[in-house]
Amino acid sequence: MKTIYYFFLRIITFILTILLSFTLIFIILQFVPASIVELLIASYRSKGQYYDPKAIIELRERLYELFGLGGNIVDQYFRFLNRFVLLEFGSSLIAFPTPVKEIIALRLPWTVGLLSITAIISWIMGNILGVLASERSSAISRTLRAIAVTLYPIPYYIFALVLIFIFSYLIPLFPLIGGITTVSPSLTIYDMVYLIKSSILPALSIIIVSGFGWWFLSSSSLAQVVQNEDFYKFAILRGLSSNLILKRYTLRNVILPQITALGLALGGIFSGALLVEVVFAYPGLGYLLYRAILGGDIPTTLGILSLSVIGVSAATLILDLIYPLLDPRVRHR
Amino acid sequence: MISVVKRIMKIIKSDVKVYVGTLIFILLLIFALISFLAPSWHKAWYFLPRDQLPQLSSDPTYWLGTTTNGRSVFWSLARATLNSLIIGLVAATLAAHIGLILGILAGLRSGVIGAIIMMLADVFITIPPLPLHVVLVTIFKEYISLPLLGLIFVIPSSWAWPARQIRALVTSLREREFILTSLLSGNTTRRILLNEIFPYTFGWHLVNFLNTVLFAIGSEAGLAILGLSLMREDTLGMMIYWIIYFNPLYRGIWWWVIPPIVVLILIFVSLYLISTGLQDYFNLRFKR
């Protein structure tokens, strides 16, 4: 019975996170003075970009409604929530009249592809290396630890610049800021090769930094926590083989805090990945966000932001639901 | 006062990480302060000849060469480092102190208030920081100034980490018997907070402070990449923005790209070294 109670609590937190973040945005938007809408629209015109007049009219309408400048507060809040949760932001400005939902859907697989692969690989690699490295000679693990301590704090998008400098400029292996301009990738061989070639660097910059990050966390949690535990010492006393101890005692007890750590880090990983896309002009949500902000397309910006809040909270929920499967203490109260 | 300085020096020397980190950070600080000596024209565009290679001369203006928009890399980088540090300090001071107060409050009042604070903190931590920063900055673009940017980074979650950290520490301290002894020795709750609990939380407060400075500088760079930072000011983030915007590497101008990246990485490495070093130091002392 207890585990259902655990799931129930987790789902409540999930809903609460989304509600709270949107309510926060709603409250912030209430402080927006009416004049700002005119200011924003005027600034786009001055940029000299041509916008379809109908787009401007719809944008003004949308902004008035978004900033809660019409109607009473309560039903406005619920319409606001409805719009944010279902990504109903009407048509985008930069690609008028295609609706916001569509252009996001177009770019979503890119980001999800890049993010899921890199986050999972680096987490698994980091943990396994972390456990293995410190088991072996301490010399290797000490040098690795030194590298990890320096790399760990650096955000992906800063490290991305280093990679560009090294692999695009010094040793020109990859296209400099070329990226994939074609919006919809036709699946020809050439495109595929080009696609893979230009997504290597973005993926690399995430994997290296977060890979070392997870390595650093798992080896320190292994050293400080697991190896001081009584059950670990008793396993050695019983003369169990070292790789049996590694598999059933060390790894399974190091993984638990690492899952919670991953859950807490998801927000940061997601934001970092968006920015890496901008640096490499990788055609995911990040680059779309960059162009939306550049073009003053507030509906698309808000669309991407609400999607990222929902996405990250959903990922955190999934991790929370996986956790009891690995930790019997939570499964059987 | 001297005893406090002596104690700090003792902590710095005790751990190689803290020692190296402090050294690098002091160098960066000096570099940032030099920006006050910058000539009045350092902000103007196209004042200097464009894309000059770095050359050593008496006047530091050319030490790091000039940019495509005719500005001295040296002076703009110095000013950018200063501004980024200011943003970091504004955000960190606020977040760490809010976190400290809420953490102690939640730690001592374990009832409903404590539960609400902690639930709020847990929820805020899962919200990705970038989206909320982007919303705030896009809307208030006209009013953005250095301190306000720092303020923005306090929301949503940078107060939450310190609050969780301090609360865990205070709840564990509360059970310790020396709190009872202090009570029986006639100390008021306020004095217990000051003499018994605060010496422990001070260490973690410092660590939280450093981590938040890192978080704020990183966030500013992130926003700048999206073109949402202070366009007219120099910050490390803005330098990255212009590098992406002008793409100097295309034309082989490397000396405009490398310095900001090096300074950013040095800031992150040095502050993080100090923070981990302090964490090890306090873990050791606290356990003893």
Next chain:
Amino acid sequence: MGNLLELRNVTKIFRYGLFGFRFKAVDNVSLALENKPLIFTIAGESGSGKTTLARIILGYHVPDSGEVLYKGKYIHKLQRKDIKWFRREVQAVFQDPYASFNPLKKVYSYLHETAVNIAGIDRREADAYIDEILKAVGLSLERVKGKYPNEFSGGELQRVAMARALLTKPALIVADEPVSMLDASLRINIVNMFNDFRERYGILFIYITHDLSTAYYISDRIAIMYRGVVVECGPVEKVLTEPLHPYTQTLIESLPIPDPKAREKWLKAIKLSGVIEKEEFIARGCKYASRCPYASSKCFEEPPPDVAVENRIVKCWLYSEQEKPLS
């Protein structure tokens, strides 16, 4: 001469987790201690509620129901001016000396604070007065001043804790497992000190322990606690040599006494109960019913009354008027 300390149906409820499992750590305890210097032991295993009871007597925990009176005053409803009086009259010593002192603070600061804040000694005479009390526990001011807790051995630090409690010349000292962390050979020196101070300063000690041998050695009266309930209370000579309550009997029989001749009786096999502690706490009837060899159906339904047998009180259906005493 009214009672020095009186507990009336004191109950304290603890809760695991936010909506989790609730149980009575202290369940309807009533005690009365006359105002004369003696050593009163509260004995029980871990989880019996003896430490919670101690913290309630010190005013640190507030009971969920029932009252605690010290010299006729309700200690949990004291006005401001009485709080300082209560703090001067009632002091305490704790189990782990190293946990009783903040490792980051000099030990002397606690002595000074107690002397000045509570005992009301003038700052200038504080050192002399502290030195006098420290000598009573076998230490001295220059041995203690300016030192941190880790610069003392366990025995010495416990003596400093004792001195701190004596500074206010209290009438009641609650000693919560004061010697269980010390080695047996050093333990008895501190225990002898309790007896000495009881006579010299006329202090009533509440000695909380799980060690029945030292309890027998120094105390006058004893209360045995099990899962938050006082199961037996009376003079220590009677209670520990002719125990009435089945739990006390099992305790005394199981005690490994340092005399090989008792081995043969001690090795008589006993059945280890598979009961999980949690169930016993929330048991409706007698908390010991699930392990008691004499348990009847009544024991499981109704909590037993307090039955007076000779000059003792025992909470057990075996001794209530209708039932014939079995032992």
Next chain:
Amino acid sequence: MSGGFEINIRDLDAVYDVDIEKNVYVHAIDDVNLHIKRGEVLGIAGESGCGKSTLAKIVYGFVNPPLRVRKGSIIINAYDSEYDVISLSLEERRAKLWWRVISYIPQNAMNVLNPVMRVKDHFIELLRHRSPKADMEEVVKLIESTGLKKEVLNAYPHQLSGGMRQRIVMALALIFNPRVVIADEPTTAVDVVLQRGILQLLIEFQKKLNNTLIIITHDAGVHSMVADRVAVMYAGNIVEVSEINAVFERPLHPYTQGLINSLPRIGDKSTRVGLAGSPPDLRNPPAGCRFHPRCPFAMDICKREKPPFIEIEKDCFVACWLYTKG
């Protein structure tokens, strides 16, 4: 299982290194000689910091930094073969000795089971060599012999009470019917009634398997209830080894006398006196007999020279200058 079994500890000396360059160490075991016989229950008594747990770890062969054995040998001969624990490599100890010849019940046995593994997996991973069905039968028999129900095997450690976990660890230690079992403070954190149950179980298994049981505890009462012989340790030395009744009726060494006299007994309110002072700092232990600063009979020679470890009667030893003159 042919008869002969014993453990001979010769001139054992071990230290805990504090700072290797400056040669600063805690001299934990100093010149220990002990002969452990077949089928006996040997109690190792002594107060905190006397080195009894360190000795147990070394006899078992679980020596890793900062603990370092400087000299001495520990010869175990069992099943007609002889092993010198100190000279065996870790691999050899693990393969030949651990859990087959000698097993170890650690301190705080309530929390030594793997929290993420079911109880039965702890047993199966040890057996593993025969058919799974046969393994399970043997495990169920062993668990039931400790008075536990076989459903316990499917539970996770956190679902069981402290007493149950303690008995599971005991069953684990006895799975290969070892020749000697070391129990390190088996009942310190346990309440009195459960303590009696656990100790009775240990003795019952010792009788049934006819092996040697070494019990390490500071509680003299426990020794008097279970031990055949007691070795009393003080500051890294064995100061006295004698038969159980002798230790309590006519303790030889002044330290043992002080210890026994300081123990209150129910039914006897006569005044007891503890020992003065406190145990020495083993970083620079006192010269000669390490007990001389606290010994009421300390003579001049005690301050200068270490007393020899002599056999007063059969299997009874004492290290004290009071007994060498006669």
